[in-house]
């Protein structure tokens with residue numbers, strides 16, 4: 032068994048001529064908060080899409096607990112314990128907050144195939160248990176008051192929290208966050224950082240893309256910088272911050288950066 | 290008890306006492322309403338819940354009707370014995386025909402399901418295997434015999450259809466309160482997010498088709514017994530369009546909406562027989578106006594049916 036939870040080995044992903052990810056390598060240890068940084072269009076989201084099965088990389092291996100999971104369907108990836116949030120929030124907008132978070136309990140539910148039409152005592156117990164769990168996660172994220180509110184009616188900051196609560200409700204081993212602070216104000220960003228630390232304390236490994244440098248530097252134990260899909264450098268916050276190649280990558284693309 | 294349960298029980302109560310105030314002609318209208326409600330609800334599982342653009346539902350309804358008709362008249366099976374096959378055969382056919390196309394985008398799925406319906410109708414009209422009776426269909430279907438009693442009166446038909454609707458409502462309540470029903474809604478609202486939460490799109494869409502086709506088949510069997518005859522025109526694409534439209538106009542996944550749609554489409558024309566030809570005009574106008582004024586249906590579904598203990602907070 033590998034000492035790493037997740038290993039990206041020489042992964043490349045091409046889009047009709049464009050190299051979105053270029054022979055990338057990185058290793059995530061259990062319990063880490065791992066940062067992926069790089070200018071816009073660097074291939075960060077594409078990397079996450081490769082890990083979560085939305086894209087299949089043309090080259091390389093994605094090792095999860097030492098086993099290659101490249102090309103595994105997205106729903107099976109979730110079953111393996113890898114859950115994610117999206118850069119552009121993807122909630123079930125018309126459904127209530129509680130129902131949104133309940134989707135995280137889907138893979139944990141023990142209902143049998145016939146329980147869609149025939150209720151059994153075990154079905155009622157399972158429903159009750161999982162709604163109870165939803166209650167816990169709403170509590171944890173301070174969402175209880177919005178239980179019946181349609182998720183789409185809420186503010187950006189709250190929606191980001193719902194998305195995280197939903198992913199966390201699936202009790203993931205690895206939580207992948209794609210720009211969780213995007214669109215949040217200062218207070219909300221602080222609150223989010225606290226939540227992320229709390230999640231780590233629960234034993235969840237976290238991988239995150241973020242542009243908010245203060246947040247990345249204070250949260251992430253280790254990080255990889257990419258540009259044009261390729262590795263620029265990796266290391267702890269201090270090393271990365273002072274690396275001339277990183278500074279150049281950011282300055283070189285300053286005008287396309289938000 | 291949530292609102293949907295209250296509406297269901299209220300509706301069952303009204304329909305349960307209705308026969309004691311109705312003559313046999315009204316009972317026949319009532320029976321038709323019950324049977325078509327079941328078909329509309331089963332369409333709603335596929336379209337309103339799983340969000341699959343399925344416009345061939347009359348084929349599954351017809352498959353149930355013809356299963357009962359053929360097994361009874363050609364093979365001498367008692368009606369009771371045909372019930373299980375009338376449910377299972379449409380289910381199996383639905384699974385086989387939709388499995389290869391289930392991943393298709395809405396518009397492609399729509400065309401393919403219409404194709405399924407057209408082929409089904411061709412099979413009926415051309416009397417394939419010599420058992421469908423061609424364009425005339427099949428006559429002389431038996432009544433239900435149970436414990437030596439013959440259930441031939443209109444009131445018997447009515448209560449059989451009533452029980453079927455009760456079972457349908459119970460199944461839908463179970464579905465909506467299960468991970469299966471929720472998975473269908475998640476897929477419907479955002480399939481990428483649903484997959485990322487571990488939901489197998491294929492499995493749950495096929496699940497919806499299987500349950501929907503099975504219920505439509507049961508309604509078909511009831512329909513065949515009620516009229517003691519079946520013929521192809523009751524199961525053509527226009528009927529499928531009607532079921533599809535009832536759901537969208539009434540309100541996807543909305544129990545009162547679907548009932549309202551069924552009532553307007555299948556009961557009003559029966560009441561105003563002389564205006565029967567006008568029904569498509571009325572319904573056509575209703576379709577256009579609803580989509581412009583109330584794109585989510587006349588009586589849109591409401592989400593937020595969560596257990597009471599989670600509702601503590603303010604709204």
Ligand SMILES: Nc1ncnc2c1ncn2[C@@H]1O[C@H](COP(=O)(O)OP(=O)(O)O)[C@@H](O)[C@H]1O
Nearest residue numbers: 046049051069070071072073074075076077078
């Ligand atoms: N589905 C796709 N088809 C074609 N090109 C894509 C697709 N997804 C991403 N890209 C391209 O890949 C590159 C990396 O994009 P992305 O991973 O979204 O960047 P980041 O998240 O780092 O801002 C960009 O040039 C983008 O246009």
Ligand SMILES: [Mg+2]
Nearest residue numbers: 075076077118
């Ligand atoms: Mg991105």
